[in-house]
Amino acid sequence: MEDILRPIYQERASQDNTLGIIKIEKKHKAATLTDTFDVILLMIVKEQDQPVYNKHYQYEDKKAALHIVTEQQLNEWLLLGSNRKIVEWLYEGKILFDRNDYMENLRIELEEFPFYGRKIKIGLEFAKLIRRYMDGKAFFETGQYLDAFNHIVHSLHHLGRLSIIENGFHPELTVWNQVKQIEPEIFKLYEELIKSEEPIEKRLELLFLASEFLLFSRTSDGAAHLLEVMGSQDLWNVDEISKHPEIIHYGVDFGLLLEYLIEKDFIQVVEVETKGHGLFHRCYRIRV
Template identity: 80%
Template structure:
């Protein structure tokens, strides 16, 4: 197989821009790991016209895909967790080419999971959790139980991923297997939600009661990255916060996350005068804890 595929990547391996090449083969139990392709070739390059370039091939009744990914895009995926397969590709793939041990160093970094990168990922995951949880609670209170169920399943998923990251691991595709080992309490909540024979309304009611404390107890850890950034200045406008290079990744979840942190006394608002009488700019600052 490798001999057949070699011409696809061999020429690119000789180019100075190519940092590393991996081969990932389909696992029959988790065929979606490779998008049902028999082989994925993952090539990381320094720069190219598009962040991601993909080609598909067929050979001997099989199919292969070549993914050429710009290094900056790869780092963004790893930071944001927005491409969950990429971590497993990096772990599981066979190294075909490795310039200056780039791939080996990347794998070591993934295994070490530097604390700073972990703190950002925890913040992003917690913001998503708050969004899903509060949206679900709002649907529940208005009697939209199926919509509430959908959101609370997602919020539990984020809570599980958060627990995994806190424990120093990257969430895998089979995230609930990890959660079962690392945080059985969250796994039990998930099982009760999806397996209980109670009415959907009763299941949701019990789950909201049980998960409220689990979420609140993680607020200090979940907010640590955002608060650390905000402590660099006495007060911020929403424009300044949302455009900060580290906070921009929070995206649409930022607004509701700030409101949650205000409600829980981590952040407070400051009124700043405008030219209009009786109207103020709403600014934000980290609330100083009383001794």
Template identity: 60%
Template structure:
């Protein structure tokens, strides 16, 4: 396979735009890891017309390779948001073929050490997704839409699992439930019960809502810390100011639900300001605790 890959990346190593090249070999136990290709060639560049460019190759020995050319900006966004975990796994496990000024090695070290700021914002991203899924799941459950509730609860547990992994200073892997089973068996048990319990679906959901309430509530201040810390920069905020903040935009899609949850938890309070209309007020938001 090295004979197939070398011509694909050698010319690029002389280009200043190329930051690093990694090779990822297929895993016989999990061929989906490399999308059923024998090898993945991951090339990181400073900039390109397309944030992600993919090409597929094969040779006379019927070996196959998929080449990914990814911009630095796109990769860093995925690292922050966790929205393309497969590529993140390739970066983490890949063999370095070329590394300009140890760029790739530093990325790998950062993933392993997981700097505090990275953990803080990722925790709030996961917590916001968790609250959105949990809140919607509960609403579906109360309306007796149990299959829809099940779907949302399953996703909420996944976000809870990822939150737990991040909280423990680790990077969530594709096999996040294997990580959680060792880190926090209680969350793994909830997941297992939801999937395998002999109780009917309504009862399973009912028990899960009761059991997960504490696990979620106990993480509220840590999970929302990025937003709460940011909100202390001003006396109060409009929802528009928050939605358009450079850092909040990473979880803006779930922000309204998160804010309402924090109001219920008395960590944020509503400030009403009179408008020109009689009896109509602007709603602003203020952090209640130091």
């Protein structure tokens, strides 16, 4: 099939806008890696009208997909972890074209996983973990056990991903294989939740007891990125901090994370007078 596809990427490789092209082939037991396509062609470009442009091709009984992605979109995916396949594509793919070693340097950067990049990803993952955990606990306390179970499974998934990132690795699609090696304690919690024959209420109750310490022990590292940003000035209102260029990535999870850190004494609430009698602005500073 490569002979058939070659004209597609050769034409684009000659364009100055193209930074790199890789090919990812379907593995027999991991068809989901390529979304069931036989071949994925991933092309990174400097710029184009839209962040992602896709094309599908058919040849006899084979099918292929071409994804043309801007460098900015690729960097956003890597930062936010919002495209789970992209890291494996970059690792597993065969480089077909590489302008000025762009793809090779990208792979080296992924392997080294710079500490600052890890700090942001840890913060984002921790915020997702807190959101799922707190929502799950709220459902549990109102007797909605199936909804609580769903959120807690997701919270353990985020906890597993967090432990992988903390250890300097990128989470793969098969997260639990990684967690089993890196953090067997978290893997055991997950297994007990989904495999136990105890009633669902009892399983959740035991998990909440066991996971409180795991969450709190990770709060300092999980909040490090947010606290570092907040340390750049003494006092913040919620609009200022939530719209900061780095904090904006936390999205809907930010508000709950902020309240969690207030509860755990990492952040202090400061009341600032308004013109209204007895009414105060709620501002925030890191607790020293």
